[in-house]
Amino acid sequence: MPSPKLYFEDFHIGRIFALGPKTVSADEIVEFATEFDPQPMHLSEAAGKASILGGLSASGWHTSSMFMRMMIDSYLLASVSEGAPGIDAMEWRKPVLAGDTLKGRSTVEAARPMRSRPHIGIVTFNHELENQRGEIVLRSRNSIMFRRRDAENAA
């Protein structure tokens, strides 16, 4: 028996989904940066220490990608998601350094049926990730489309 899926109706306003934890290794930071963001502070501890970031630090895009994986593991893969058209905002507020452990939460801010596609609903989330010192490192807001259970039952 398959486990029940998360539908639009399950994302009620104020509901919180936990993200992480995920510890970031130096190897992961360097591997991502080598392919996508080869700036010195993302490639070596020495260059990171010499920069304003204070140590080998993850590319913001790497942090965002790890954040995506945490959403996948927390609720997206268990849902009837139809994808996201983008992100409204993404703030990288603090450096993510090698050895940091990230965790956070996605909070449902709004939910509304889609006018043009009545079997789909749009859920707007506020997302936050913090490090092991409780400092917010990432803050983001975006909307994700989910199928509606009501519409499916009616079909």
Next chain:
Amino acid sequence: MPSPKLYFEDFHIGRIFALGPKTVSADEIVEFATEFDPQPMHLSEAAGKASILGGLSASGWHTSSMFMRMMIDSYLLASVSEGAPGIDAMEWRKPVLAGDTLKGRSTVEAARPMRSRPHIGIVTFNHELENQRGEIVLRSRNSIMFRRRDAENAA
């Protein structure tokens, strides 16, 4: 003799920097998705064809990361960039499918000295990537900090 670096003053309003081209392989799509966004349409051609995306398609975060690499290769690594605090908006407007070739441009929309750090200037860009059919696949806007040549010469 090192090549001259790009400073804040070089990012005048209206200046355009070319991005790409970059052809996206099926292996790259699957490799990124396996680590960061393991949803079926990013993992196999069959699941992609069965989805509304129409084929094996890159995670939006993968497209964004490739876009970062294009900025690096076009102007960021040749500049005195001090990093970016985030992104104002990111739209994934069309699927990026295996075999697609992406190119685009970063256009300077605004440039202003930073009040709190007079040796730094903030440049706001509009970014666009399109596929080989001329369809816009990604649109984004963000601000990047650069050191000021004037401040450096005065120091």
